[in-house]
Amino acid sequence: MNAEIRPVKTAAEIGLADLFAAVRKDLPGGSSIEAIRSDAFDRFAAQGLPNSRVEAWKYTDLRRLVRDAKPLASRPDAAAKTAASGAGAVFAGLDVRRLLIVDGAFVPELSDLAALEAGVAIRATVEALGTEEMVLPFGMAGADPVAALNTALAGDGVVITVAADVVVERPIHLVFVTTGAAPAAMFTRSRLELGNGASLTLVETHEGPDQSDYQVNAALQMDVGDKASLDHIKITSEGAAALHVTTLEASIGAGANYREFGFTTGGAVVRNQLFLRLAGEGTITSVHQASLLSGRQHADITLTVDHAAAGSQSREVFKAVVDDEARAVFQGRITVHPGAQQTDARMMARALLLSDEAVANCKPELEIFADDVQCGHGTTTGALDDQLKFYLMARGIPEKEAEALLIQAFVGEVIDAVAREDLRDALSRTMHDWLKGRE
Amino acid sequence: MTALLDIRGLKAEIDGRQILNGLDLTVNKGEIHAIMGPNGAGKSTLSYVLSGKPGYEITGGEVFFNGEDLLAMDPDERAAKGLFLAFQYPLEIPGVATLTFLRTALNAQRKKRGEDELSSPDVLKRVRELAKQLSIDPEMLKRPLNVGFSGGEKKRNETLQMALLEPKLCVLDETDSGLDIDALRIVADGVNRLRATDRGMIVITHYQRLLDYIVPDVVHVLSAGRIVKTGGKELALELEATGYAQYQSEAA
Numbered sequence: 001m002n003a004e005i006r007p008v009k010t011a012a013e014i015g016l017a018d019l020f021a022a023v024r025k026d027l028p029g030g031s032s033i034e035a036i037r038s039d040a041f042d043r044f045a046a047q048g049l050p051n052s053r054v055e056a057w058k059y060t061d062l063r064r065l066v067r068d069a070k071p072l073a074s075r076p077d078a079a080a081k082t083a084a085s086g087a088g089a090v091f092a093g094l095d096v097r098r099l100l101i102v103d104g105a106f107v108p109e110l111s112d113l114a115a116l117e118a119g120v121a122i123r124a125t126v127e128a129l130g131t132e133e134m135v136l137p138f139g140m141a142g143a144d145p146v147a148a149l150n151t152a153l154a155g156d157g158v159v160i161t162v163a164a165d166v167v168v169e170r171p172i173h174l175v176f177v178t179t180g181a182a183p184a185a186m187f188t189r190s191r192l193e194l195g196n197g198a199s200l201t202l203v204e205t206h207e208g209p210d211q212s213d214y215q216v217n218a219a220l221q222m223d224v225g226d227k228a229s230l231d232h233i234k235i236t237s238e239g240a241a242a243l244h245v246t247t248l249e250a251s252i253g254a255g256a257n258y259r260e261f262g263f264t265t266g267g268a269v270v271r272n273q274l275f276l277r278l279a280g281e282g283t284i285t286s287v288h289q290a291s292l293l294s295g296r297q298h299a300d301i302t303l304t305v306d307h308a309a310a311g312s313q314s315r316e317v318f319k320a321v322v323d324d325e326a327r328a329v330f331q332g333r334i335t336v337h338p339g340a341q342q343t344d345a346r347m348m349a350r351a352l353l354l355s356d357e358a359v360a361n362c363k364p365e366l367e368i369f370a371d372d373v374q375c376g377h378g379t380t381t382g383a384l385d386d387q388l389k390f391y392l393m394a395r396g397i398p399e400k401e402a403e404a405l406l407i408q409a410f411v412g413e414v415i416d417a418v419a420r421e422d423l424r425d426a427l428s429r430t431m432h433d434w435l436k437g438r439e
Numbered sequence: 440m441t442a443l444l445d446i447r448g449l450k451a452e453i454d455g456r457q458i459l460n461g462l463d464l465t466v467n468k469g470e471i472h473a474i475m476g477p478n479g480a481g482k483s484t485l486s487y488v489l490s491g492k493p494g495y496e497i498t499g500g501e502v503f504f505n506g507e508d509l510l511a512m513d514p515d516e517r518a519a520k521g522l523f524l525a526f527q528y529p530l531e532i533p534g535v536a537t538l539t540f541l542r543t544a545l546n547a548q549r550k551k552r553g554e555d556e557l558s559s560p561d562v563l564k565r566v567r568e569l570a571k572q573l574s575i576d577p578e579m580l581k582r583p584l585n586v587g588f589s590g591g592e593k594k595r596n597e598t599l600q601m602a603l604l605e606p607k608l609c610v611l612d613e614t615d616s617g618l619d620i621d622a623l624r625i626v627a628d629g630v631n632r633l634r635a636t637d638r639g640m641i642v643i644t645h646y647q648r649l650l651d652y653i654v655p656d657v658v659h660v661l662s663a664g665r666i667v668k669t670g671g672k673e674l675a676l677e678l679e680a681t682g683y684a685q686y687q688s689e690a691a
């Protein structure tokens with residue numbers, strides 16, 4: 001941080017300070033946790049909400065976009081639980097273990113905790129904090145003001161541990177849902193510890209009502225053991241007026257196989273920040289992201305990949321379909337640390353603009369401190385190809401359907417990266433729904 | 440009887456340049472018309488204007504397709520009414536599987552005509568049969584449309600689409616170019632199978648050879664955006680010998 005003098009605090013910043021002062025004593029965790037929270041809040045307060053002069057937030061000026069601080073959501077009552085029970089419908093009919101986080105609180109009675117696989121443990125974050133477990137501190141995400149705010153205010157979430165060599169066949173689905181018409185703020189923190197040689201598919205969905213301008217600040221830390229295999233899929237389809245900020249921090253062990261997939265269709269302002277550290281040698285990582293945006297939506301994917309050890313491979317593919325006056329942002333930085341020889345990293349960002357007012361900002365970067373590496377990146381931005389569209393129409397396919405086919409083809413590459421067929425089909429359905437909404 | 444296709448005094452421009460200069464052409468059901476002519480004469484332009492490619496400005500004339508105003512229709516509507524253009528340069532569409540494309544096209548046309556849509560297995564069955572007739576490897580149907588297909592494979596794929604969609608008027612723009620001798624016969628056989636009393640064809644070609652297989656009823660010379668000469672199938676042989684020099688000077 002440079003020593004610039006911060007401008008006057010905004011209403012939202014003042015509101016957040018008041019909020020923290022008011023609730024800090026009631027937040028879960030004893031004195032050691034409280035110390036971590038105050039420290040984190042101080043770090044946030046020193047920086048304030050990030051504005052466009054902060055490099056990592058260049059295109060998403062939260063200082064401007066966040067007007068006010070919302071009160072913390074109250075723990076879900078019976079009505080909220082009823083409203084939440086049908087959430088996560090994208091994966092309805094699939095054999096997944098549903099865990100519901102309603103208005104920021106883990107709700108065991110709505111969750112499927114029966115017949116847990118041997119070696120799998122699932123707890124509420126509030127429970128872990130109650131025993132002073134150090135689930136809050138961040139690694140590389142720690143310097144980020146929004147992540148710091150999450151540490152300060154995180155109330156609940158889910159802590160999942162999978163013991164070494166346990167292969168979990170049934171995917172775990174974290175269903176995050178916001179209910180209620182009164183706008184509130186939700187700060188959740190979740191954690192996954194995947195043991196050496198273990199294997200898991202973790203799915204996350206985020207949704208809420210269109211009428212409320214609620215605010216979500218969710219964070220997930222993942223510790224992926226050596227030779228483990230993890231598929232993580234996150235679908236962000238928040239309500240039309242929602243602010244959604246998530247921080248994903250992952251550390252990947254030697255020889256592990258990690259596939260990250262993100263799909264963003266909903267929310268007024270979305271920021272998904274991913275901090276990935278390929279800590280061990282010889283990891284294979286892929287990150288695929290698709291954003292389908294319309295209206296005046298703004299979605300920012302900011303990705304940091306640290307190749308910290310030798311011989312790891314990473315592939316980052318970002319695709320955005322942007323309609324109306326929406327804006328898609330992709331910032332990706334791959335850092336190859338000294339000693340991370342034989343790194344093979346490739347990043348590609350492509351945006352498809354469906355209207356003249358649609359905007360895409362793509363900024364891929366490479367920082368290389370090792371000499372024996374293969375790295376590359378590229379970006380393309382363009383409209384639908386009129387020639388291709390004509391070819392389809394000349395075969396009798398109506399214009400909207402022709403466009404839909406071309407858009408599907410564009411996004412398809414990203415969806416194809418999802419290993420499980422049932423999840424892939426569910427994602428294709430989500431894409432079709434989005435395309436139907438255009439007609 | 441109404442003509443299948445009736446073009447009267449058609450004039451068209453692209454990017455401010457006039458390409459079609461008052462073109463007249465009438466095709467009746469059951470007829471095969473060959474159009475020959477020098478490079479740049481406007482043959483592909485005619486095929487694009489007929490199929491409704493954007494970017495062309497019609498500055499004069501009329502086109503009737505089965506008595507209906509063709510130029511007022513969108514490209515997909517023209518296709519559903521039975522117009523088919525086999526492209527001189529078929530396009531590659533990454534990410535769209537050939538079979539998906541074929542099914543979508545067929546069912547879109549059927550839907551527009553008020554016919555029942557066909558199930559995926561039904562479409563697959565038809566497509567496989569046609570693929571076999573045209574010596575197309577069925578594995579190719581799973582690949583993205585035309586992506587990585589050889590020049591000849593693309594042309595065969597165009598013929599497959601035409602056979603599947605069973606159009607009323609087939610416009611073949613140099614379907615023979617890029618085909619080896621065996622493929623030429625296979626494609627020509629495919630086209631000949633489509634010959635029918637209620638179907639017309641316009642075959643654009645530079646070579647007499649194709650017309651040995653697909654024997655035309657009428658041969659036209661298109662030069663500088665107009666039909667400048669019309670004759671029987673012997674005209675093609677004559678052109679082979681004399682070239683276009685006399686027609687180009689006439690047109691100028």
Ligand SMILES: Nc1ncnc2c1ncn2[C@@H]1O[C@H](COP(=O)(O)OP(=O)(O)OP(=O)(O)O)[C@@H](O)[C@H]1O
Nearest residue numbers: 453454456458476477478479480481482483484485
């Ligand atoms: N966008 C454009 N702007 C200006 N001129 C164009 C444009 N597109 C095509 N033309 C011109 O139109 C003329 C007719 O082209 P067309 O493709 O119809 O010829 P053709 O008869 O099919 O030739 P070939 O036998 O080589 O296939 C050519 O001179 C070409 O350069």
Ligand SMILES: [Mg+2]
Nearest residue numbers: 482483484527
């Ligand atoms: Mg041509």
